[in-house]
Amino acid sequence: MALVDLITEDVVKVPLAADNKPALLREMVQVLKDAGKIDDFDTVLQAIQDREDKQSTGLEKGIAVPHGKTSAVKSLVIAVGVSNEGIDFNSLDKEPSKLFFMLIAPPDQPGPHVQALAEIAKLAKSPAFLNILIKADSAKAVVSLLRDE
Amino acid sequence: MESPIQKIMVYIDGTEQSITAAQYAIYLARFMRADLFACYIINTKALDDLLKASIFLKEEQLEYEHDLEEDAQRYLNHVREMADAKGVHIETKSVTGSVHQEILTTVTDEEIDLLVIGELSRIRSRRDEFYNETERAMRSVSCSVLIVKDEDRVYDLFESLV
Numbered sequence: 001m002a003l004v005d006l007i008t009e010d011v012v013k014v015p016l017a018a019d020n021k022p023a024l025l026r027e028m029v030q031v032l033k034d035a036g037k038i039d040d041f042d043t044v045l046q047a048i049q050d051r052e053d054k055q056s057t058g059l060e061k062g063i064a065v066p067h068g069k070t071s072a073v074k075s076l077v078i079a080v081g082v083s084n085e086g087i088d089f090n091s092l093d094k095e096p097s098k099l100f101f102m103l104i105a106p107p108d109q110p111g112p113h114v115q116a117l118a119e120i121a122k123l124a125k126s127p128a129f130l131n132i133l134i135k136a137d138s139a140k141a142v143v144s145l146l147r148d149e
Numbered sequence: 150m151e152s153p154i155q156k157i158m159v160y161i162d163g164t165e166q167s168i169t170a171a172q173y174a175i176y177l178a179r180f181m182r183a184d185l186f187a188c189y190i191i192n193t194k195a196l197d198d199l200l201k202a203s204i205f206l207k208e209e210q211l212e213y214e215h216d217l218e219e220d221a222q223r224y225l226n227h228v229r230e231m232a233d234a235k236g237v238h239i240e241t242k243s244v245t246g247s248v249h250q251e252i253l254t255t256v257t258d259e260e261i262d263l264l265v266i267g268e269l270s271r272i273r274s275r276r277d278e279f280y281n282e283t284e285r286a287m288r289s290v291s292c293s294v295l296i297v298k299d300e301d302r303v304y305d306l307f308e309s310l311v
Contacts, residue, residue, distance in 0.1 A: 051209075054206060054208075055206055057204065059202065059203055059204065065204050067204075092203055107216065108216075108220070109163070109220075110213050110216035110217050110220055111162060111163040111164070111192075111217065111220060112163075112164075113213075114192060114195050114196065114199070114213055114217065115192070115195065117195075117199055117204055117205075118192075118195040118198055118199060120204070121198050121199055121202040121204055122198075124202060125202075
């Protein structure tokens, strides 16, 4: 399944309210919970946190890709968030992260997880498009941009 | 007269659509008395790209490669069992690399007459047109390509084989 098929308005939050990393991770997991994509908030948050503990997933140019594996989900789920102010995510370029793609996948379905991450990696190579996404003012705008790029 | 299709390859990628494609390929192979070959490509190109993009750590890259190898064996074993149940001989193989490139190479190396693939995702963005690896392979492969649709009908056809 293509990345855009998984990103619907109910899993996109613009703007994010969090102003620090732990709050951001909780807020995005809550987006998935509110959208009915996950049941076990704590297990999913722990999977994401475990990965962040090894090394931050904050990349360059304002994008971060927190991700993890847990059997608490039956298939790959994705949340997207935009922070207007940016959050210190200990990113590679030390700049605040503003655009977040959170992915959680079950351990026995590595294919879709890798495919989705690879699509995001390709997006991350386009600074111009990332800038447009970061300036999106609504969930609807984010979904529309991802589908129409 | 000799059948125009002597060797069929079905591409397995761990999706339900590819399993439906396998059912149809088994049906066709039996009907046409063609050789059947199933191939799963472990997308190490994507894993390398994720490491380069710093999305993956080295240990994660290795872990996911191992996960994908297990996924390949699980799905290829499943396809083999389906073929065995219908009395169709099948060869299976997992290869590593870029999906698009390895499909092209395998079709050529195995002298495939017909590539069978599962239904493709809908094109939802211009990006999809460029990045969908299976679609790229479909466009550039040297043999004919069959895209399998209608899961229910295919299941009925597959089950009708005794």
